[in-house]
Amino acid sequence: MTQTAIPFLFMRGGTSRGPYLNRADLPEDLDQLAEVLIAMIGSGHPLNIDGIGGGAAVTTKVAMLSRSDDDWADVDYFFAQVSVEDRLVDFKPTCGNILSGVGPAAIEMGLVTAQAGETPVNIRAVNTGAKVAAIVQTPDGSVSYEGDAQIDGVPGSSAPVALQFMETVGGVTGAFLPTGNLVDIVDGVDVTCMDVAMPMVIAKAESFGLSGYESAAELDENAEFFQKMEVVRLKAGALMGMGDVSKSVTPKFGLLAPATQGGTVATRYFMPWKTHPTMAVTGAQCLASCMLTPGSVASGFANLPNENPARITLEHASGMIDVLVDHELGSEGIKLNSAGLVRTARLLAKGEVMVPRHIWNGVR
Structure with missing residues (x-):
C-alpha cells in the first residue's frame, strides 16, 4: 500500500x-x-x-x-x-x-x-x-x-x-496586558494588546481610514490596509514578548467601530492575513474583555451593561455573536472569571x- x-x-x-x-x-x-x-x-x-x-x-x-x-x-x-x-x-x-x-x-x-x-x-x-x-x-x-x-x-x-x-487570561504571553499598558502607540496607531483566549492587537477602524462596516470581501481587496495592519501587528507582537511573529497567525488583529445593528460594538477580525467571514470564538472573548476594560481603545464605544455576567454582543461581518462575561472590576482593570458562549x-x-x-x- x-x-x-x-x-x-x-x-x-x-x-x-x-x-x-x-x-x-x-x-x-x-x-x-x-x-x-x-x-x-x-x-x-x-x-x-x-x-x-x-x-x-x-x-x-x-x-x-x-x-x-x-x-x-x-x-x-x-x-x-x-x-x-x-x-x-x-x-x-x-x-x-x-x-x-x-x-x-x-x-x-x-x-x-x-x-x-x-x-x-x-x-x-x-x-x-x-x-x-x-x-x-x-x-x-x-x-x-x-x-x-x-x-x-x-x-x-x-x-x-x-x-x-x-x-x-495570559495563555500565550502570561499576562492580561502583555505590554503592561492599556494603550500602546504602534506605528502611529493606538492599540490595546490583550491576551484573553487569544493574544490580540485591537484598534479602532478609523485609525486605518476604515468605517468598520466593510464586508470581508471589501477588506480582503484592500491591500494597502493589510500592509499597514501587518506592520503594526509585527511590531506589537514584539512588544507583547512574542518575538518574530511574521510566520505565526498570532497575535490576531481586531478592529472596532460603533454598533449599528443593536449590538454592543461593531467588529472585524483578521486571521491575520485574511478577514474572518464571521468571528472567532477566542477572538470574541478577547474583544468582549477589551470592551469591559476601562482605558482601553474600546473605551467610549458603548454604554456597557451594568450587570455581571455582562452580555457583550459583537456585530461581525456575517451577523452577531453574544459573549457572557463573568468578571470583576478592580484597581488594575478587570479580572476575568469565565466567558460563556453557545455554538453548534x-x-x-x-x-x-x-x-x-x-x-x-x-x-x-
Missing part, C-alpha cells in the same frame, strides 16, 4: 471546519506531524486540491484529541492551523470554533461516554492551557446534531453546544484520510 490510512471525523465546529483526529493515530514528533497535516489538508495550493482543506483559513484547521491526564479535564484538545498555500503549520494558537466540535467528537471517538440527556465534557486546550466546560446534547445516549440553535455564518439550525471558557457543531463525514507513505508510514 502506497498510502497511510488515518481514521478521522470530518466536522463543522462553529463557523470552522476540518478533520478531528485521535492524537494516538498521529506521529509524536511535531515536525513530522506538520508534514502529515500539510499533506492531509493539501496546503500549497489555493484550493487545497490535493487534500481535504477548503481553500480558506477557516477550513484548514485540525483538532487532535486524547484522554487527558489532568484531574479536571476529560479530554485534551491539541489544535493546528494549517496554512492554505504556504505549507506552514502553526501549533501556537487555539480555535474556539473548532473547539465547539470537540465534545461531540470525543463522544463519537469513544474518549467520553455519553450520558442520557446531556453529557458534560471538560476540555483542556493544550496549546494555551485554557479549560473549557462543554455540554453536549445526547438525548438517547448518543450525540444529537438536531436542534433549534442558530449561529450567524452557518445556515439552518442544530443542537446547541454550551461552552464555558475558564483560565483563558455537525458531523459531516467519517472514515480514513490518506497520507502518502513516503511522508509517514504509520509507525510512531
Whole structure:
C-alpha cells in the first residue's frame, strides 16, 4: 500500500471546519506531524486540491484529541492551523470554533461516554492551557446534531453546544496586558494588546481610514490596509514578548467601530492575513474583555451593561455573536472569571484520510 490510512471525523465546529483526529493515530514528533497535516489538508495550493482543506483559513484547521491526564479535564484538545498555500503549520494558537466540535467528537471517538440527556465534557486546550466546560446534547445516549440553535455564518439550525471558557487570561504571553499598558502607540496607531483566549492587537477602524462596516470581501481587496495592519501587528507582537511573529497567525488583529445593528460594538477580525467571514470564538472573548476594560481603545464605544455576567454582543461581518462575561472590576482593570458562549457543531463525514507513505508510514 502506497498510502497511510488515518481514521478521522470530518466536522463543522462553529463557523470552522476540518478533520478531528485521535492524537494516538498521529506521529509524536511535531515536525513530522506538520508534514502529515500539510499533506492531509493539501496546503500549497489555493484550493487545497490535493487534500481535504477548503481553500480558506477557516477550513484548514485540525483538532487532535486524547484522554487527558489532568484531574479536571476529560479530554485534551491539541489544535493546528494549517496554512492554505504556504505549507506552514502553526501549533501556537487555539480555535474556539473548532473547539465547539470537540465534545461531540470525543463522544463519537469513544474518549467520553455519553450520558442520557446531556453529557458534560471538560476540555483542556493544550496549546494555551485554557479549560473549557462543554455540554453536549445526547438525548438517547448518543450525540444529537438536531436542534433549534442558530449561529450567524452557518445556515439552518442544530443542537446547541454550551461552552464555558475558564483560565483563558495570559495563555500565550502570561499576562492580561502583555505590554503592561492599556494603550500602546504602534506605528502611529493606538492599540490595546490583550491576551484573553487569544493574544490580540485591537484598534479602532478609523485609525486605518476604515468605517468598520466593510464586508470581508471589501477588506480582503484592500491591500494597502493589510500592509499597514501587518506592520503594526509585527511590531506589537514584539512588544507583547512574542518575538518574530511574521510566520505565526498570532497575535490576531481586531478592529472596532460603533454598533449599528443593536449590538454592543461593531467588529472585524483578521486571521491575520485574511478577514474572518464571521468571528472567532477566542477572538470574541478577547474583544468582549477589551470592551469591559476601562482605558482601553474600546473605551467610549458603548454604554456597557451594568450587570455581571455582562452580555457583550459583537456585530461581525456575517451577523452577531453574544459573549457572557463573568468578571470583576478592580484597581488594575478587570479580572476575568469565565466567558460563556453557545455554538453548534455537525458531523459531516467519517472514515480514513490518506497520507502518502513516503511522508509517514504509520509507525510512531
